[in-house]
Amino acid sequence: MIGSRSGRAANSIQTNGRTQDTRNRSWVACLTLVLLAVCVFAGAGSPSARGNIATAHGIDAVSTPSAQPTNDPIQVIRDKDQTPERPVNMTPLPEQSFDGWERPTLRDLAQVLAWPTEVTFDNAGRLRVQNYVDADEWAVAHIRSFDYSAGAGAAFRAEQEDARLAGFDTNEETFYSFQAYMAVNQDESGRTVEKRYRWLAGTWILGVDVHNESSNESGLDARLASEELLSLAVSRGMPAPPSQVPTPNATWVLPPVSSPTATACSISFTDVAQDYWAYNYVRLLACEGTVTGYNDGTFRPESPTTRAQLAKMLVLSQHWQLVSPDTARFRDVSSTHPFYRYVETAAAHGVIAGYADGMFRPDAYVTRAQVAKMFVIARGWVLTNATVPVCDVGQTDWAWYYVQTALQRGLFTGYTDSCFRPSMVATRAQLAKVLALSSRD
Numbered sequence: 322m323i324g325s326r327s328g329r330a331a332n333s334i335q336t337n338g339r340t341q342d343t344r345n346r347s348w349v350a351c352l353t354l355v356l357l358a359v360c361v362f363a364g365a366g367s368p369s370a371r372g373n374i375a376t377a378h379g380i381d382a383v384s385t386p387s388a389q390p391t392n393d394p395i396q397v398i399r400d401k402d403q404t405p406e407r408p409v410n411m412t413p414l415p416e417q418s419f420d421g422w423e424r425p426t427l428r429d430l431a432q433v434l435a436w437p438t439e440v441t442f443d444n445a446g447r448l449r450v451q452n453y454v455d456a457d458e459w460a461v462a463h464i465r466s467f468d469y470s471a472g473a474g475a476a477f478r479a480e481q482e483d484a485r486l487a488g489f490d491t492n493e494e495t496f497y498s499f500q501a502y503m504a505v506n507q508d509e510s511g512r513t514v515e516k517r518y519r520w521l522a523g524t525w526i527l528g529v530d531v532h533n534e535s536s537n538e539s540g541l542d543a544r545l546a547s548e549e550l551l552s553l554a555v556s557r558g559m560p561a562p563p564s565q566v567p568t569p570n571a572t573w574v575l576p577p578v579s580s581p582t583a584t585a586c587s588i589s590f591t592d593v594a595q596d597y598w599a600y601n602y603v604r605l606l607a608c609e610g611t612v613t614g615y616n617d618g619t620f621r622p623e624s625p626t627t628r629a630q631l632a633k634m635l636v637l638s639q640h641w642q643l644v645s646p647d648t649a650r651f652r653d654v655s656s657t658h659p660f661y662r663y664v665e666t667a668a669a670h671g672v673i674a675g676y677a678d679g680m681f682r683p684d685a686y687v688t689r690a691q692v693a694k695m696f697v698i699a700r701g702w703v704l705t706n707a708t709v710p711v712c713d714v715g716q717t718d719w720a721w722y723y724v725q726t727a728l729q730r731g732l733f734t735g736y737t738d739s740c741f742r743p744s745m746v747a748t749r750a751q752l753a754k755v756l757a758l759s760s761r762d
Contacts, residue, residue, distance in 0.1 A: 412446070413465045413466060413467055413476070414467060419442075424440050426559070427440050427450045427462060433748065434541065434625060434746075443463075449463040450463075461530050462550055463528055463530075464525060466524060473523070481502050481519070490506075496551075497562045500520065504516070505517075515533070517529075518543040522560070522562070529543045545745045588614075590619055592620055593620050593622055602753040602754045602758075606638075606757060611638050611756060612634060612753060621749060625686040625746040627684050627687065628681065628683050628684075628687050629658075629660035630660070631687045632666075633663040634756055638699075639670075643662045645661070649661070651664065651668075651675045651680060651681035652679045653681055658683065686747075688746055689741065689751075690743035693743075694720060699759075705725055705726045707726075709725055709728045710739050711725075713743060714741050720743055732758050732759055
């Protein structure tokens with residue numbers, strides 16, 4: 322019994338020993354597998370290990386900037402000349418930034434065009450002057466300024482595209498070395514109802530817009546008004562373009578003309594100083610009673626002249642007897658019109674004519690070409706076919722002979738670019754000169 326139990330106990334001890342050994346080996350094996358897994362995954366995290374694993378699977382290895390996770394966006398490396406620039410700022414400068422030549426220039430232009438001289442700042446960032454008749458007839462001149470020329474250039478191109486999308490026909494051109502464009506809008510009948518002329522000058526965008534849907538003809542040309550704006554701007558301090566500025570100076574060889582001597586009289590005007598280029602002409606005609614000033618003591622020499630005003634000046638300078646017919650010749654100049662007798666007298670002498678619709682349009686501004694024609698006819702001069710160089714009045718133009726004759730008679734001088742500007746409105750000072758010189762013979 323005792324021996325039998327002893328044998329079983331020994332067998333039990335032996336069996337327990339094998340079981341414990343088996344458990345120990347299992348733990349060792351598990352620990353070994355854990356350590357191996359850690360080593361394998363740790364090695365796989367490195368670029369070289371990942372490359373070996375990918376190669377083993379027949380896949381090209383892909384390198385990444387870093388093994389560490391990041392929330393930063395992935396940076397794409399580009400060549401230096403392909404690096405995108407910062408967005409261009411197209412925001413115009415605020416109103417307080419216009420402390421130089423801009424305000425005086427616009428005020429001068431308003432005086433030249435006989436517009437209200439108030440300079441305002443609009444929501445588009447433009448300093449402006451305007452002549453508002455009604456919703457169908459208005460004109461505005463404006464200046465925008467920017468921090469940098471890149472911003473001005475981007476804004477200039479953007480507004481040109483906006484005009485095109487709004488239905489305007491746009492044409493690019495060079496305006497005294499400046500990049501410019503003309504935008505024209507027409508109604509369904511093909512009649513032009515609006516013109517915009519804009520040009521880019523460094524960090525400024527300047528322009529003149531003319532809108533006219535009324536039945537009245539507008540004597541203002543957007544491009545010619547822009548020339549006047551440019552000339553005034555340069556005289557007030559804007560950097561001049563490399564090309565010549567449209568300044569009215571004599572350039573052609575014409576017969577010598579002597580300046581009249583101012584008549585001794587007490588008439589004077591507060592805005593016509595003795596050193597003003599047309600002082601003698603204005604003073605002479607004022608003392609003769611051919612021209613008059615305004616109630617505020619000014620003459621406004623740079624203001625444009627209407628057709629009715631020119632008719633009066635012509636009649637007075639020619640000393641024609643005034644007529645006053647019972648029936649008016651023109652539908653818009655009745656017998657109660659203040660210029661009725663002067664218009665009728667000028668028409669009776671064949672100096673002026675109306676339009677096909679029976680209108681005279683007395684308040685429309687008279688142009689340089691119209692002035693040339695009226696004075697040549699009034700003086701009875703024989704038309705000449707001279708060849709004084711004129712860039713903008715060809716031999717097929719209706720005004721060719723009148724302009725050539727007026728130039729030969731010394732009534733006009735041209736501009737520095739050898740142009741006559743036939744469609745530009747004539748100022749009161751210019752007419753004073755023409756009146757004085759036309760009465761010499």
